Amino acid sequence: MKFNLKVWRQKNAKAQGKLVDYTIDNINADMSFLEMVDVLNDNLTRKGEDPIAFDHDCREGICGMCSMYISGRAHGPHHAATTCQLYMRSFKDGETIYVEPFRAGAFPIIKDLVTDRSAFDRIIAKGGFVSVNTGQAQDANNLPVDKADAEKAMDAAACIGCGACVAACPNSAAMLFVSAKISQLALLPQGAPEKNNRAINMVNQMDEEGFGNCTNIGACEAECPKEIKLTNIARMNREYLVASLINE
């Protein structure tokens, strides 16, 4: 297969970026998208040019590091899959493919397709945990958890923190990400004692990082590689409202 690529190149955070054209030939349909970029980078390196910088690590869809905005979609055209789980057979031979970084004010570009998503870590540091020190736990079976709640908590906990929700949202909102963690811990009895402070603190940090607000567009859910549901945002809003009333 042959492709025309338009790839965002940006030397560093301060430099001006632009789309650069590349053509690539002899691509096997069974290659992953990242392996196609590997081949392109190999070609560039052999020609003495600077290879394209991009984030990636596990290449099995779970670490959340890969993050490309491909032809207008976070992680590309394949539904419910990360960039590393996107295969070239999803594209037509001869197609022109646009490759950009995850764009958001709160995700500054480091180089080419690599962005700084540490805002997510700072939000988690404000409350994405249960305050239990090592050694303080009681026996694991002392506190039964409704199976349905446990399943819902697991659905929310499946979030890989990639940032596709932010990239897909016209408002650059991080609500799907933040609400997934708030939901997981709100649904479990272990998270109950801190639920009010958690909701307030995480949402405040989210605002401080410069993420936008939710206007019920739903692009985040549509593009989420782990199919995290919008209902989590509803639950977060409820948690936040209750917490604000109690804290008053």
Add this chain to the structure above:
Amino acid sequence: MSELNSKIPEGPLAEKWDNYKEHAKLVNPANKRKLEVIVVGTGLAGAAAAASLAELGYQVKAFCFQDSPRRAHSIAAQGGINAAKNYKNDGDSVFRLFYDTIKGGDFRAREANVYRLATESRNIIDQCVAQGVPFAREYGGLLDNRSFGGSQVSRTFYARGQTGQQLLLGAYGALERQIGLGNVKMYSRHEMVEVVTIEGKARGIIARNLITGQLERYFGHAVILASGGYGNVFFLSTNAMGSNVTAAWKAHKKGAYFANPCYTQIHPTCIPVTGDYQSKLTLMSESLRNDGRVWVPKTKEDAKAIREGKKTAVDIKEEDRDYYLERKYPSFGNLCPRDIASRAAKEACDDGRGIVPSGLGVFLDFADAIKRLGVDVVKARYGELFPMYQNITNEDPLKTPMKIYPAVHYTMGGLWVDYELMTSVQGLYCLGEANFSDHGANRLGASALMQGLADGYFVIPYTIGNYLSSEIFVKSIPTDHPAFVEAEKEAKERAEKLIGTKGKKTVDDFHKELGKIMWEYCGMARTAEGLTHARKLIQNLRKEFWSNVNIPGSLDEFNPEFDKAGRVADFIELGELMVIDALNRNESCGGHFRTEYQDAGEAKRDDEKYAYVAAWEHKAVDADPVLHKEELVYENIKLQVRSYK
């Protein structure tokens, strides 16, 4: 061998750990605040250690090369975590978990460490549940368990097929909490490139800031390495792209012994290699062998016809198929252990009966299960695995058999540590997959997560105090100390040499070449002749690497190709040590199979001569390493031959 003191506490096996904890020296809270600890790596072991030490009051600096500590490769573990809770009332106990682990490791692990691991396994589950890890539950709301290979009880806790992810996010949450409280300073996108020692004690590290390319100096009263395994020495493995041996290898070159490097685990059910472009291999869970039957055609002609696309699996009649695992191991059949299933697949393919174009692949067939149970039951049982396979290969395993082949998955070897998890360098600790201590020559499923968390949550917080209690008078050493200057200079010169080579071959050219050598000669089957040859090939590759590698860009920028080059340079040196270790071990055990030492295809251990840990001391890159032996003493169990026939 007095210098290799494993410091195993006195007393009966079941009391050793309690005895140790009751007599270990303590550091009072006011002094803890003055002590700084460096943790390299933020997987299960590293994140758990960093969080737990910060909770105790130590000042922690944590480092990871990824953009966030949440991305460490522990996240990819699927199946589960073992714990001797006996919630199933099926006769499990600490002793049984201990015994299964020692036996699974082919009697090459240290008794006292494994017993401690089994003991702490129970606390891990409590801790993780308290953190809000959403483990699978039964309808009554209590925790569910499933069975895993190598045991007769149900002791594996799981969170769908994402157990590693959920446990890691629990540890990451605990770590972020401490970062938020100001007790941990986190350095993401940083790679450790040197360990700094002063008067024989580890006192810090040199790390490369991967964004700016600058070398930075960090002091610690103690240094903990939790930097994972070295499976990527084979180029293709189920490890993440960035998984590397660099931190452990730099420590090795500064005096930490490297133990049993030849013990590598090859997992039998992975998606086969399809082309040169392939960057990594994907695991298909071991659980598939519950219902899948492994086979190749009986004749080479049929296999060739399949490879060439002239026939497909359904064209091969039942009587023309060789269900070789069922044939060779009737009592365990398709569910024999990983090392054995892997070797059998290799044998069939070496015989010319592989069924993928490269010749390296066998069928894993669900047709019988579908006939017996119906499509819906099979689909439900293996949930996400079938769609995942179909997404990668574009073939539906419900209609046509899966194609699988063994791949490198885990490394049991690692830095030598004593009972306190301290390496042979004072004040330098090693945790998780990066150390050698608990899995012997073969790791059982669902035990890696257990070990990482035991080391991080429940072992190091006790053992490090025993050392740091005597360091309370040491003030923070300024990083303009000559030892830091010297270590940084070393790292800088090495980096400049690498980037300045400007040769003809890419970093991946060398990495792929190394991987081929390792896989061919130090993979599933090894011979003295092959290993001797491989050592020469690796030495030549190393020389060529340092004179002919081409790294684009410069040192003072974000440069992933350079990062990769540094890692490959270390993999090449490690590869040679693996070959030396494999050559030294004239026996077959667990993941180490020497074709000369077998009984009709089965591994033949030599307990008389090789019941020891081989700990290697680095001398120089060009010189032979020195072997130190730690004899393995079994006081509580009897050495036996593993048989699955």
